[in-house]
Amino acid sequence: MASSDHLEALTKVVLNNLEYQHDWTAVQPHAQSNLPRALIYGLPPKRLYVHPDEQIDIIKAEKERGEPIPQEPEVEWVLPLHLSEKWSPAQFAAVFDSIEAIPPGGADQEKSDEDGGEEQWRLWRGSKRGKRILLATVQDDSTVTYYWIFDGLVKPRQN
Template sequence: MSVDKHIQSLTKVVVNNLENQHDWTQVQIHNQDNLPRPLLYGLPPKRLYVHPDEQIEIIKAEKELNERIPQEPELEWVLPLHLAEKWSIADFSAVFDAITAIPPGGESVNISEDAHWQLWRGPKRGKRILLATVQDDSTVTYYWMHNGLVKPRQN
């Protein structure tokens, strides 16, 4: 199987998994000349990642407001990989260098300057990619990868 066919098949497996197993919507294939391979992006049914500092600010704001702050889902980047592939730090770095923090169409998040908990949303969020690692039996496992260091979450 050629490399192009392999990547197309891998992408198809991940798109199918996101849409049919995880209820993602608006899943799109993103081709760009300076990317080592096409990426995906889409909207999960619920918010998948909250920055640890944002988590603290949300808790403070909820106590002040005495109400729960809804966490709307955000568009997320997805990088389809096969378990047997060997990627270097330079390969991942090339992907991060080629993308913006927010996938196309996700820039319209309304951010209130008064709400400190929103500083990690919209254009100010860090670059992150959901790695979609496909095994030979088409099982897909997802891992977060961030551009740079991110402190661990408090549970």
């Protein structure tokens, strides 16, 4: 287990990377007693992930409407890890079991989306979305690499 000073430094590196290199806003650390370490949440400048089935529904809706559907960014969870750490599937599962699908502040965003009705593509957003975390892997030189991890199986995205 890493020391609390090491975890604080790791969190700070990722917070700074998200804010100053990737233009995220409302970036906050999030600690709770049942989490093995603090997570981070924030709002990226553009939408980072579209579920494959949502992608299909959006394409159908855009064809029917004849115009693009705006892809507003969603508040996302981020888990900072150092490259040398070895995490088991059970540790990741414990993190997923401890969080909600929507980070704090994301529920406000969901309320503003409700005005649009119950189009099929909206069913993938807000509290209906699956749990996902952006894994922030920090290397010794402070380079941060990001990977999506999901709670359960998710079919591959169509490019």
